[in-house]
Amino acid sequence: MGVLGMTAGYLLFSILHFFQFVLAVTVCGLYGIDLQRARSHGAYADGKWVYAEVVGGLSALTAILYLIPFILKFAAVTIWSFVMFVLWIALFGLFGSMYIHEDPEGNADIQRMKNAVWVDLANALLWLIGFIASAAYWWTHRERRSRFTGRARLGRNASTRSTGLSA
Template sequence: MSFLVVPLVKFGLSKAKKHHAAKKQAKQADQFQQPGYAPNYGPEPPIQMSNYPPNVGPGADIQYPTNAEPISKSTKLMGMFVSGVRFLQFVFGLTVIGLYGKDVRHDHEDGHTWHAKWVFAMITAFLATGTAAMHIILPFLTRRVNPPPNPKLKLPQFVWEFILCILWLTLFGIFGKMYIGVYPSATKDSGKRDTDSTSTSTSSSDSGLGDVSKINRMRHAVWIDLVNLMMWVVTASWVLLRWLKSRRAADGAAMVDAEKAEQI
């Protein structure tokens, strides 16, 4: 009888195991269907702190280096040159404010009406000085901005600097016509200096050019206006070139993306 009992026992054990496994699977299926169920796959392995960088605590913002293209030496030198020009724009703008502001202040103290030409010179110098100061400060503020400023902003920047170039050109034309070639001359009459005569046929007092000190100051201011004009033409051209370069790069990237899409 033993040869019949042993197979029956084995058959019963296998059936019991299969029934137990089927019952367990059905129970797990019911748990998965219940709302808010979170499966537990066993204890999580401990975090190996040795894989973390040193001096980094919980919640630290870890920034991994990106594969950015290295900046060429010529680009760095050009950036330094433009930064130097921006600083000179700021200094020469303040100089123009001081030269023309002296006459405006005198008119204000004497109760006279401000001359429109001198007011125009002050407004031009203020706009240029403020723009130069903004270009000096902004690189330090936007250094940590991620993502960097949009290259499309270069176009309105160029438009504004082109307007400043027009203002400086107009200012140079106005005062250049008034004071270029005009020199205060001294005549010996009883040992006194005649401050009302100039090297031109019209006296300085009749033409409204002012006294000797004002004429000399305005002659210097005219050439400083020309220097300002040249510097703003340089920076406006630099901004235009950068905008054109970024536009070509964007067009090239768009063409590459279109070719990839066609291949897919």
């Protein structure tokens, strides 16, 4: 059964989405510092940092929406989770190429960005786990129908009524 009427699968997905939300908000904060600093100095907002904020915002919004019960039964959830994974990998590659091999030499801003790169990778891995888990969930909970007419239900949700035809 589960805790308070919730299934174990829903609880596990909820924990996953909670951590996806927390890390997405963390990324928004880490990259938002530089955007705020640029805005206060009258400089333009670099597109790379704006991209990081957009990915973080989309990720946070998606994680909140995924907490809605029974939303994981839709195939679009699996596809969108894969899209989020690709966006996070692109973000990791973009900032990883800039900061992984950089020596901070006591510069707190560069150290913060090096840390942000690893948070990006953690987000990508969480979205990959979410993609695989939602694909498995969808595959095992999809409604199957007969091949030729599409009218008969197959599988564990199928009706066992007789069609009235004799063999």
